Amino acid sequence: MDNTGIKHILEKIVNEAFKSAFGFLPASEPNFEKPKNESYGDLSTDVAFKAASVLRKSPLRIAQEIVEKVSQAGYDNAVIDTIEVAAPGFINFKFTDNYFLSFVDRVIDAGAEFGRSNVGAGKKTQVEFVSANPTGPLTVGHGRNAVFGDTVANVLQWTGHDVTREYYFNNAGRQMRVLGASVKLRYRELLGEKIEFPEDHYQGEYIRDIAKHLLDERGSALADEPPEGAFKQRAEEEIFEDIKKTLGRLGISFDVFYNENSLYETGKIKEVIAALDAAGLTYESEGAKWFRATAVGGAQDKVIVKSSGEPTYRLPDIAYHIEKFRRGFGLVVDIFGSDHIATYPDVLLALKSLGYDTEKVRVLIHQFVTIFQNGEVVKMSTRKANFITLDELIDWVGADAVRFFFLMRNIGTHLNFDIDLAKKQSEENPVFYLQYAHARIASILRFAEDEGVRLDDVISGGVRKFDIALLKEKEEIELSKTLGNFPEVVEAAAVTFEPNRIISYLQEVAEAFHRFYHLHRVVIPDHNLAASRIALCLAAKTVLANGFRILGISAPEKM
């Protein structure tokens, strides 16, 4: 039995007692939660408060009557230790040590799978993230999006979603034309020409590198090549390679790179226009085509086709989302930076008015990363080449710390990233606290082998050779209890799209382990007790390692 299991049992017990006391069931399912203060027990319910106004009795009285009925009916003493009423009306449950210790068995049985669940029920889910156009290297700002998106995808996979990771990009727009032109200018410059480099072109050093590569391979043969030919193409290729390499360093890869351009080539853009026309949601004005957003609850009408005949970004975004629906995704997760905060409502509005179920779309907006260097804010701009690349950051603090740093914070918060501090504190980064616990356990297990307490003596081929009930110490129970929470934490992280919950949880695990380690020796002459403690260590190591896998950080055997 696990924590969700026990909640169901308690629910049944409480409901029955409630009914036998008052003649009917509570209006809503009773809530069970862990009290912050552990002296109040392991789980607590607030049914009495919820029923107070209906029953016209004090919550305290109601709680007392419920508990009285529960005692009369009896309950499983092997699991439930005590049931108490506390003012002003909580009912607190305490469980037995053996119940908590049983988690060790569960963890060891499930091993690398412990923590997986099937609440996602195989739902076909798409997570779209990064989606940066290939105009320059990924910056620290993209890093937050990339790491968060990848981890959300992991969490969803662990809860049974069938996940597709997707990167949406455009290699046809104005940005890309400017990119090609930028490379061509640098190319001509390398050929000895004196050029004027416009301010609105891409200033970065990488543009020169690309031009240099073209020069090395083709010499001056490209002097008459248009910017949007070989120059743009080469830039796109190199930059994309670079982006993929950077993402790879963080353990991130995509299943699909979706090119916006294909939406034009396959006529999807035209289909959307036709559908909006048919729905009477468009009109022409000032030479442009407008989406009548105000007719369906929007704040103001928006241009979808410019007077130049070019669509605005909204149109392909709408077409892309229709494609997502057509491809059969039951859940579409879009991860954007806060600069897109104004764009998605139009897109969703259009989808909804065309009859699509926008409930399936979940847009997650993360706040920006503010970079501090030398005590000053660094304003990032790809075009002005004023940025700190994600690659540089990884060089400085390592991939694990980068991932961890971005995941620690809720995406709703503005993230201040002090580069100097990050470099300095790289050795004191909180990620090490967790990894150290894992390495420490690995070390203990090695030591145990040396001392003749082999892992095979504890467990082999699924056969357990230890008696978990030998564990009596407070820290042992605490650790085991904490380990058992892992599956519901992963579930909560998936439901709320908040992977940072897993970090907070793993910190609890590490803390519980370190405390246990500090007070109790594992490898001791009493081989029976040693075996039980090794089993506990194994379980802790497994939970840490599984958590690390979700977060995408490594689980070192040594540090």
Next chain:
RNA sequence: GCGCCCAUAGCUCAAUUGGAUAGAGCAACGGCCUUCUAAGCCGUAGGUUGUUGGUUCGAGUCCAACUGGGCGUACCA
């Protein structure tokens, strides 16, 4: 001006989504290594949860107004 997001210890963040005494990590101070990793453990200090009202048994959490910051408010993406 309008819209969305944010404000919690000196710093960076939590708080089981409305629950009981608001918690961690850095930074500061004090203690703990002849025994499995001291990247650790234990303790001390640090708060009118931006301000003011409201909703109810109960508010960091919900509502309103205000203050300060971010991002939008393009026929840029």
